[in-house]
Structures are given as structure tokens and as C-alpha cells.
Amino acid sequence: MAKLLYRTGERIYLHKFKTLAASLIALVIAAALVLGLGASFTGDMSIPGTKSELAMKVLNEEFPSLENSNNGNIQMVFKAPEGETLESETVRQSLQQLLAKLSSDADVASIAGPYDNQSLSANKEIGYATITYKLDAGEVAETSLEKVEAAAEEARALGIQAEFSGNIGSPIPEIGGLSEVVGIVVAFLILAYTFRSFLVAGLPILTAVIGLGIGILLVLIGTNIMEMSSVSITLAVMLGLAVGIDYALFIISRHRQSLAEGKSVQQSIAIANATAGSSVLFAGLTVIIALLGLAVVRIPFLTTMGIAAAITVAAAIAIAIVLVPAMLAIVGEKARPKSKKAGSRGEKSKSTNRWGKTVVKYPLPIAVAAIMLLVLISLPALKLETGLPDNGLKSEETTERRAYDLLAEAYGPGYHAPLVVVVKAEPAAGGAATGDRIGDAVKGLGAIDNIATITEPILNQSGDTAIVNVIPGTGPHNSKTKDLVQNIREYAGTIAEAGSVELMVTGMTAVNIDISDKLNEALPQFALLIVGLAFILLGIVFRSIWIPIKAVLGYLLTLTATLGFIVFVVQEGHLASFFGIPEAGPVLSFLPVLTAGILFGLAMDYEVFLVSRMKEEYSRTGDGRKAVLAGMANSGSVVSAAGLIMVVVFASFIFVEDTMIKSMGLALAFGIFVDAFIVRMMIVPAIMTLMPRAAWYFPRWLNRITPKIDVEGESIHKVQQAAEAPK
Structure with a gap:
């Protein structure tokens, strides 16, 4: 491997501008493909095969009308001014006018206000409206969200607290923001101190950004082939940028050490690519193997996160052993340290x-x-x-947090941890009626601790399956809520042994626990x-x-x-x-x-x-x-x-x-x-x-049966000696 990278470094020196052009062309081609194909991230973090996922599958089969929609929606939560309720005439009239104004948005499919959905709290001070859009969540225009924000501000001006949360907006996290820029600037300052040269310090940043650009574009193309969670792109940016700078740093440091020893630019680049480049290649492949190894846990969204990050790391490796030598060749003697002491600072720090x-x-x-x-x-x-x-x-x-707190105040902390219990009864010859057996199973839930409310069973068309909404007494992050899910499942096991009734728990809280x-x-x-x-x-x-x-x-x-x-x-x-x-x-x-x-x-x-x-x-x-x-x-x-x-x-x-x-x-x-x-x-x-x-x-x-990997570049010593021998 070292010999191959040594020869590669020599050839890149001779074709440095072609190598740079090829790297930029690869970046442009990837960008063109993304523009043509687009990108499609999801926010899905489900794990197939868990108990809650199996229950959700049964729920969707037996109650197809309840299957989750991808349409955008916003929940607006209102709290009446002090001393009044949402049923006060002036408050009611103001809210109805605000919601009517929002319904004029052409993208709005329906609005269910607090007076239509029976969401008023026990003291009538808090309620919510649900706004459903005609489009998928990621396709709802920004102007629609702005109209909701304007309505909330208008309500607040009238003394009504108005907060909201929803799923509108692109699932792709923003990248390239101020925090990343600050990180790059600080990295540049560290490199400038290490190399004592602003020119050389800029090379790892430049090559890393090009490699990151290629890697991220490849990830975006990959979203058209496989489903990828939205957080994958952020992980890919983190790793791609970090290893891109580091790998370039290792090769440039070795190059400057060789220059300080009196090597020519071409020979120094070849040596750096053979030695540090070999280490970069091996170390980078180790990172890629670790990331792809996430697939062994058999969790789809984690597997795709690993794949996305592995793509950017692979791009960083390729750029480090191809473009970095080309940039060093272009810089030429300008990268040579002014003195051996200065040049070897990155290699032999006192x-x-x-x-x-x-x-x-x-x-x-x-x-x-x-x-x-x-x-x-x-x-x-x-x-x-x-x-x-x-x-x-x-x-x-944030308005999302304030909306969350208002809902917890109105309906208790368990409002944010709803559980859906699916009860399925198989026909039993000569036994109790299916509906009666479902009812008996639901009644048994009442004996379980930490349940605030249980709704009446809702039967499907065939009458053999029912859904029951259970609201815990504690919030989604409370350990007692997790215990409740486990207790319901233990109860399900008991009634399954006693008769032909199957009871399953699902809902976002149960899914997250699983x-x-x-x-x-x-x-x-x-x-x-x-x-x-x-x-x-x-x-x-x-x-x-x-x-x-x-x-x-x-x-x-x-x-x-x-x-x-x-x-x-x-x-x-x-x-x-x-x-x-x-x-x-x-x-x-x-x-x-x-x-x-x-x-x-x-x-x-x-x-x-x-x-x-x-x-x-x-x-x-x-x-x-x-x-x-x-x-x-x-x-x-x-x-x-x-x-x-x-x-x-x-x-x-x-x-x-x-x-x-x-x-x-x-x-x-x-x-x-x-x-x-x-x-x-x-x-x-x-x-x-x-x-x-x-x-x-x-x-x-x-030692005899173990394959040899030349990471230190021992095999190139003979090549160097032959090159330096007098002719």
C-alpha cells in the first residue's frame, strides 16, 4: 500500500492542476445530480419488530381511517386572560375571528377550534385548536407558518396567551450555520499556530470543505435510494468536516517534516502520501467499518446514519490522499518551513x-x-x-415549550404520554360474546396503578378489535410511565393465558420506550x-x-x-x-x-x-x-x-x-x-x-500467518534510497 501511495504522490505532483480540476468537476457533477434528483429525508426513527410497532400494524389494519397522515398540522393552545375563561364572550369572539382568518389560507384543509373539539380544560381557561393542511408537512409554505405566528401575536395583544407546535417545515436540519463557521475559524487558528503559516493552515480547511461538499452531495443523492432519517445529514457533516481537517493535517505535517530534512517537493509529497497517507487510509477505513458496523444492531435509522457518515468519511479519505498532495504541489516551495526548527514544529514539538x-x-x-x-x-x-x-x-x-407546559397544566402531565391499547378478541365457540370479552379485558386495566383516565372502547367494523386510549398520571420521561407500559404488558400476558383476548400497547410513548x-x-x-x-x-x-x-x-x-x-x-x-x-x-x-x-x-x-x-x-x-x-x-x-x-x-x-x-x-x-x-x-x-x-x-x-500491512512506510525506504543514490 505504501509503495502504491508513494507512486500516486509522484504522479499527482506531475498532474497537480488536472487533479484539482478533477476534484472540482466531481463536486459540480454531484451538485448537478442533487439538483436533478432532489433529496428526501424522513423523521422516522421506528424500529420494526418491537411490541409497539406490531401493535401499530394491527391498529392500522383494523382501523384504516386512523392511519397516521403525513399532512402538516399545527396545534394552537390558548389560555384566557386572568379572571376570564375561554367561554367569556369577548374571548370566544376574538378566538373565532382569529381562526376564521387562518382558515382563509388556501393550504388549510380544516380547523377544529376549542369550541368544536371539546378541548376546554376543567376550569375552561385553556383549550386548543388543531389546524390541518392539505399538503405534506415538509411542503407547507413558510407563509402558512408566518400566518400562524401573526395570529398568535394578535391573540397575545388581546391578553390571550397563544402558543403553538406542529410538524411543518423541512425535516432536514439546517447546516452551514454560525456555529459551524465558528468551528472552522477556530480550527484555522489552531492550524495557523501549529504550522506558523496562514497559507499552509488554509489548505486543510479548503480540502476538507471540498471533501465535505462531495460527501454531503453523495448523501443527498443516496436519499433517493434508501430512507434516511433527517439527523443523518448532521452527523455526516460533523464527521466529514472533522476527519477531513485531521487527515489533511497528518499528511501536511509529514510533508513539512520531509521538506525540513531537505527533500524536494515532489519527493516529500510522495513520502508523506506513502507514510501519513497509509495511516490515513487505514485509520479512515477503521472509522468506516465502525460506522457500517452499526448495521449489526438491525435498527434501520441507525444503519442509514452510519452509511451517511461513512460516505463523508470515505470522501475525506479520497480527498486527503489525492487532492491534498495536489494542493501541496501547487503551493510548492511556499510550504517549506523557513527553518528546520519551525518546520518540524508540528512533528517534533518541544x-x-x-x-x-x-x-x-x-x-x-x-x-x-x-x-x-x-x-x-x-x-x-x-x-x-x-x-x-x-x-x-x-x-x-420557545413557543413549542410554552404550548407543552400549557397542555400539561390543563390536562395533566400524562397528556403528553398517551398510550393506545389495542384489544383483539378471537371468536370463541360457545363462550362469551366478543364485545363482552373485550369489555372485561378493558375493565381489568382500571386496577393498574398510574392510570389517570381510560376511554370507552371503540370497536372496528367487524366488532372483534377495539382501541382504548389510556392517559398515564405521569409524563413521558417519568420512570413510572415506563413501569405502566410494562405492567399493562404483564396484564396482557395474564389475560392471554386465561382466554382468547390479545391486548397490545402502542402510541408514541410506548414506541419511544421500546x-x-x-x-x-x-x-x-x-x-x-x-x-x-x-x-x-x-x-x-x-x-x-x-x-x-x-x-x-x-x-x-x-x-x-x-x-x-x-x-x-x-x-x-x-x-x-x-x-x-x-x-x-x-x-x-x-x-x-x-x-x-x-x-x-x-x-x-x-x-x-x-x-x-x-x-x-x-x-x-x-x-x-x-x-x-x-x-x-x-x-x-x-x-x-x-x-x-x-x-x-x-x-x-x-x-x-x-x-x-x-x-x-x-x-x-x-x-x-x-x-x-x-x-x-x-x-x-x-x-x-x-x-x-x-x-x-x-x-x-x-506472525507467520498474519498478513503484513505497511502503515509506517518501511517498504518505501528502498525506493527512496534508489532515488537518492548517485547516478
Whole structure:
């Protein structure tokens, strides 16, 4: 592989402008395809095969008229002025006029006001109107939402509190906003400090943006082939941008080191592509494998998220080993450091070398202190609770949150956690009538705790299936609501044994509970899979038994510490205001599995870049302590800069409004910080120092059957020697 990338680097140098043109043409072609095909994201996060999904299927079959529509809808919630009710003549007249004005919108199909849908609260102070549109939610014009906002403002001017929520708007999250721009600017400043050159600092940013553009456009094209959840695009942007900058950083750093040693531009590019490029290729493929590995949990929306992110990572790899060398060739001598000392700053940082000497001098206390710190941070993970965010977790400054609170005030917290119970009775010869058996089954629900209200059964046309709406006494994120779902299912099992009545629970609350449970079950299986994968991959690369074990244990510490921190902040609410989290609540249900996969891939990146330089030195000298010092001196500062850039990119997503994106950015930023600066810069060199020779132990029989992967570029030494030999 190293030889191939070396020759590729030489050819790219000779055809640098053609390579740049080809990259830009690829970007234009992808953009043209997106314009022609369009993009189609969904907000669906269902998991086929769960109990609630099976119940929903029965519900839709037996009550086709109730099947969910994709049409846009908005729920406007009203609260009367103090001392009045919604039935007061002036208030009633004002609301009817407002709703009549909204009904003039040509896209509105129907409006059911609080006086038509019997939604007035017990004290008549709160009620809601449901606005249904003729178009799909994503196709409703922005002007329709503006009319609703104007109506709400008009109501507020009359002293009536008016709030609203709904599903109108594109499911695709906004990208390219201020937070991402800030992240890129900070990354540029880090690169400028690392390289001491604004010109060179701009290259990783430029190439990463081009790679991200190609990757995102490919993802948008992919939405025409498979269903993709809307959050997939954000994850793809996060990873594509972060790894794009980092991979370019590694190659450019190695290039400048070779230039500082006196190599020609062409030879330096070829060497950088062969050495750092090999590491980029292997590390990037590891990230892709981890992302595609999300498919093993058999959860469709998680699989497509992994595919989308893998596409942008693949684009970043291709750009790093093709376009980055071309840009370096175009820049030419301008990338050469003014002095060897300046040029090697990214490769041989004095500060990193001082830290390396400190770790080598005190390996045991540093390793113990770092491990104990991560164990302490990990402890809150034992209390992990997962769920999906709703309007109740948004800021009180949003109208959606205020609408949520008004509805809870009017109808109780369980209003936001409705359950739909499907009761199906098979015909029984000589037994009780079907309707009577359904009624008896529904009556039994009344004995279950934490049920606020139960509606009368609604029978289907054949009379053998009924639906019952159950309102819990607690909200959707309360553990008692989850217990209620479990108790109803236990009751269902009891009556199924006693007779031919099947009882199932569904509704969004039950669906979300089942999604969380399914994802929590998948986490240990997925973690075991990628731990095994890490052991095999690192064993092949470094031809060692102990290095993969050490890397796996370090990764597990990173993962548990990240989950502990997220529970501490998101679930328990500590430091929540600092990170802009408006309300403490459950951790995003798919975040643990997603974090496990992404952190695995990125942790292996840093492991490969750091330890490969140690292996190169150990192979040359056979001295384990010198190998650690060489690895820290040559790659430590680059890994630190790369980790800091990735932290900044991920952290920039913490400040967006969307709760899911915010929690993803926080988890990945903290996870990368822990892995790059505590695990890789403290624990790894300390353990390697404590095991100077044993760390590189590899049985001879295993060495014979293990394929060889040249990540350090050993195979190009002969090529270099031949090129440098006098003719």
C-alpha cells in the first residue's frame, strides 16, 4: 500500500492542476445530480419488530381511517386572560375571528377550534385548536407558518396567551450555520499556530470543505435510494468536516517534516502520501467499518446514519490522499518551513517532547491518576436513562415549550404520554360474546396503578378489535410511565393465558420506550463486536498482543467516561446552563450506540498515528523507552492538534437549537477530548513505558500467518534510497 501511495504522490505532483480540476468537476457533477434528483429525508426513527410497532400494524389494519397522515398540522393552545375563561364572550369572539382568518389560507384543509373539539380544560381557561393542511408537512409554505405566528401575536395583544407546535417545515436540519463557521475559524487558528503559516493552515480547511461538499452531495443523492432519517445529514457533516481537517493535517505535517530534512517537493509529497497517507487510509477505513458496523444492531435509522457518515468519511479519505498532495504541489516551495526548527514544529514539538519525558520518568503515577480520573467520571453512567426528546425539553423561550407546559397544566402531565391499547378478541365457540370479552379485558386495566383516565372502547367494523386510549398520571420521561407500559404488558400476558383476548400497547410513548430498550440491549453486543474488531486490526498493524489489549481498554475508558459525563450534564442537569441545555432529561436513546461506534473509529485513528511512530523507532533501535519518546516527539503534537480541532468542530454543534444535535456534539467533543488528551497522551505512553519490550510481543506462529500491512512506510525506504543514490 505504501509503495502504491508513494507512486500516486509522484504522479499527482506531475498532474497537480488536472487533479484539482478533477476534484472540482466531481463536486459540480454531484451538485448537478442533487439538483436533478432532489433529496428526501424522513423523521422516522421506528424500529420494526418491537411490541409497539406490531401493535401499530394491527391498529392500522383494523382501523384504516386512523392511519397516521403525513399532512402538516399545527396545534394552537390558548389560555384566557386572568379572571376570564375561554367561554367569556369577548374571548370566544376574538378566538373565532382569529381562526376564521387562518382558515382563509388556501393550504388549510380544516380547523377544529376549542369550541368544536371539546378541548376546554376543567376550569375552561385553556383549550386548543388543531389546524390541518392539505399538503405534506415538509411542503407547507413558510407563509402558512408566518400566518400562524401573526395570529398568535394578535391573540397575545388581546391578553390571550397563544402558543403553538406542529410538524411543518423541512425535516432536514439546517447546516452551514454560525456555529459551524465558528468551528472552522477556530480550527484555522489552531492550524495557523501549529504550522506558523496562514497559507499552509488554509489548505486543510479548503480540502476538507471540498471533501465535505462531495460527501454531503453523495448523501443527498443516496436519499433517493434508501430512507434516511433527517439527523443523518448532521452527523455526516460533523464527521466529514472533522476527519477531513485531521487527515489533511497528518499528511501536511509529514510533508513539512520531509521538506525540513531537505527533500524536494515532489519527493516529500510522495513520502508523506506513502507514510501519513497509509495511516490515513487505514485509520479512515477503521472509522468506516465502525460506522457500517452499526448495521449489526438491525435498527434501520441507525444503519442509514452510519452509511451517511461513512460516505463523508470515505470522501475525506479520497480527498486527503489525492487532492491534498495536489494542493501541496501547487503551493510548492511556499510550504517549506523557513527553518528546520519551525518546520518540524508540528512533528517534533518541544512541549510535547517535555511531556513525553515526564511520562517516561513517572509512568506509574501518571497511568494510575489518569485511569482513576476516568473511572470517577464514568460512575454516573450506572444511572443512564435513555429516551427521545420532545417539546418539554426545549427552552422556555420557545413557543413549542410554552404550548407543552400549557397542555400539561390543563390536562395533566400524562397528556403528553398517551398510550393506545389495542384489544383483539378471537371468536370463541360457545363462550362469551366478543364485545363482552373485550369489555372485561378493558375493565381489568382500571386496577393498574398510574392510570389517570381510560376511554370507552371503540370497536372496528367487524366488532372483534377495539382501541382504548389510556392517559398515564405521569409524563413521558417519568420512570413510572415506563413501569405502566410494562405492567399493562404483564396484564396482557395474564389475560392471554386465561382466554382468547390479545391486548397490545402502542402510541408514541410506548414506541419511544421500546426504541430505548432495544438500543440499550444492542449497546453491549455492538461494543463487543468493535472491541473484537479493534483487537484484530491493531494486532495486524502493530504485530503485537498487548498493544491491542491496551488500546481496547483505553477505548472502553473513553466510552464509559463519555457516557458518565453525558449523564452528569444532560440527565442530571449539572453544568446544563453552561452548555445551553434548557432542561434536564433522559439521554438521547441512540446516543450511546452511536457514540460507541464513532469514538471507536476515531480512537483507533489516534492510536495508529501515535503508536505507528513508536513502532518505527522500536523496529530501528529495539529500545522501548526511546520508542515512546520518539512517538511523542514526532506525533504527539500532531495528535494533540488534530484532537483539539476535532473537539472544536464537534463542540460547535453544542450551540445549535436542536436537542438531538446538541447532545451528539457534546458527547463527541468530550469523548474526543478524553481519548486524545488523557488516553492517548497519558495512559498509552505510560503503559508502553511500563512494558518497554513486552508491549511488542507477538508469537512467531501468529506472525507467520498474519498478513503484513505497511502503515509506517518501511517498504518505501528502498525506493527512496534508489532515488537518492548517485547516478
